Amino acid sequence: MERIGFIGLGIMGKPMAQNLLKAGYPLTVYNRSDGPIKELVDAGAAAAASPQAVAANADVVVTIVTDTPDVQQVLLGENGVIHTVAPDAVVIDMSTISPTATREIASVIQEKGASMLDAPVSGGEGGAIAGTLSIMVGGEEAVFNQCLPIFETLGKNIVHVGQSGAGQLTKLCNQIAVAVTNLAMSEALVFGAKAGLDLKKMQYAIQGGAAGSWQLSNLAPRVLERDFAPGFMVKLQQKDLRLVLQEADRLKLSLPATSLVHHLFHALESQGAGDEGTQALVRVLEQLAGVEVKQTG
C-alpha cells in the first residue's frame, strides 16, 4: 500500500486520517497545532515536523486545510511539500480553495515530475467520520484511477469530473446550490411563521415534492428546535462563497441569488454568529420580519 503523508488534522482531516490508518495505510501526519497529532500517533501514525518532512517519506500526500493561502503555504512555501516531493508522487488537495490557484499549484508540482489532484469533499464532519464523503476530483484520469482505493477509504460518491481545477469548480457549484437552497428553505419558513402556520406540518406537507431538498429535510427541523449548532459553519460557507464570487468576477458572471445570500450571511457575521451553523441564515430574515421561526404545536 502507498505510504501516505497527511497534512491538516482539523474537523475534517482528523477522522479522514484515522480512516486511512484503519484501512492499513502507513501514515505520516503533520498539523499546525500538536493536539490532534498525538491522537494519530497513538493510533499508529508517524509524526513529521514539517510538510517537507511529510513529503520526504510519502508516495501520496493528502492536504486538507482551510483556505487557498494555507494550501499554498504547505505545498509551495518554506518547508513545503514541493522541496522533497518524489518525482512519481501524487499530491491530493482535499481542501476547498480557488480553482485558479489550484491550476497554478498543479503546474508547479508537475514541474517536479509529480502529479496533483484537486479533490474537495462534501458531507461534513459526519461524512468524514463515517467515510461517506462525496469527493469531486479534478486532474489526470490515470492518476485518479491510481488513487481510487484511497478515495474509497474516505468517501462514497466519488466522481472524476475533469482536468485540474474541475474538482474545485464542481465544489463551488455545490456551494452555490447549498447556499441558495438554504435561502429557499429560510424564506419558506419565515413566510410560514409570519402567516401563523404549524411549521412542522408545513414542512412535512411540502418536503416530499418539487419543493424538497436536503436543506429543507435536514436543516428546517433544526431551525424549528432553535438548534444553531454547526453542521457547517457560517464562516466556512462564507469562505466558499467568496471563492465562488471571485471566480464569477473573473468569468464576468452574474449570480444574483448567490451574491444575495453571501450578503445576508454578512449580517450574521457582523453579529458574531460566524461559528454557528448555516441554518442560522433564517435569523437574518426573522430580524427583517419581526418573527421567530419555531414549532408552536
Place this chain on the structure above:
Amino acid sequence: MERIGFIGLGIMGKPMAQNLLKAGYPLTVYNRSDGPIKELVDAGAAAAASPQAVAANADVVVTIVTDTPDVQQVLLGENGVIHTVAPDAVVIDMSTISPTATREIASVIQEKGASMLDAPVSGGEGGAIAGTLSIMVGGEEAVFNQCLPIFETLGKNIVHVGQSGAGQLTKLCNQIAVAVTNLAMSEALVFGAKAGLDLKKMQYAIQGGAAGSWQLSNLAPRVLERDFAPGFMVKLQQKDLRLVLQEADRLKLSLPATSLVHHLFHALESQGAGDEGTQALVRVLEQLAGVEVKQTG
C-alpha cells in the same frame, strides 16, 4: 358514496375527475369550455350547465380553476355554487389562490350551513394522472376526516395543516421553496457552464449531498437536453409568486430571493416564454452571462 360535483376540467382537473369516476363516485361536471366535458360524460359523468346546477346535486363540490377571481366566480358569482349548496355539503377548493380570499369565501359558505376546505395540490399533471398528488388541506379537522377517502383517490401525501386558509398558505411556502431552489440550480448550472465543466458529471457529483433537491435532480437534466417543455408553466409559477408577494405585502414580510426570482421570471415572460416550463429560468442567467448551459461530453 358521496355525489361529487366537479368544476374545472383543465390540465389538473380533468385527470382528477377521471380518477374520482374510476373510484366509483357519482360525478357531475362543469367546465367553461365544452371539450373536456364530453370526455368525462363519455366516461360516465353527468354534465351540468352551471356551477349552481353542479351544486344542486352534490354532497361534495370540488373546484380546481386558475386564480382567485375564477374561484370567486364559480362559488359566489351569478349561477355560482352558493345559490344551491346544501346545508351539510362540503366545498373543496383545490385551486391555488389567495389565502385571505379563501378565508372570506369559506365564511360566506359557512353562512349557508355548508363547509369549505382549501386543498391545493402539488405534483403537476403527472401526479394528477397517477393519483399521487401532494394535498395540503386547511379547514375543520372533522370535515377533513370526512373527505379523506376523496383525497386518497387523488393523492398520496395528504396533510391537514390547519384551519381555513392554512392549505393555501402551505402551498405558498411550497412555491417559495420551489422557485428559489430552481434559482439555486440555475446559478449552479450557469456557473459550471461558464467555467467549462462537464455539467452532467457536475450534477451527478453534487446531487446526492447537501446541494441536492428535487429541482436539481428533475429539472437540470432537462436543461442539459435544452428541453423547456412545461412540467409547470412559467406563467402559473408567476401567478403563484404573485400570491406569495401579495401575502408578504399584507404581512410586511421581506422575501428577497422570492422577489428576485419573480423578477427574473418577468424577463422570460417579456420574451414570450410564459408557456414554457419553469426550468427556462436558466435562460435569463444565460443571457446575462453570454453562455449556454448544455451537455458538452
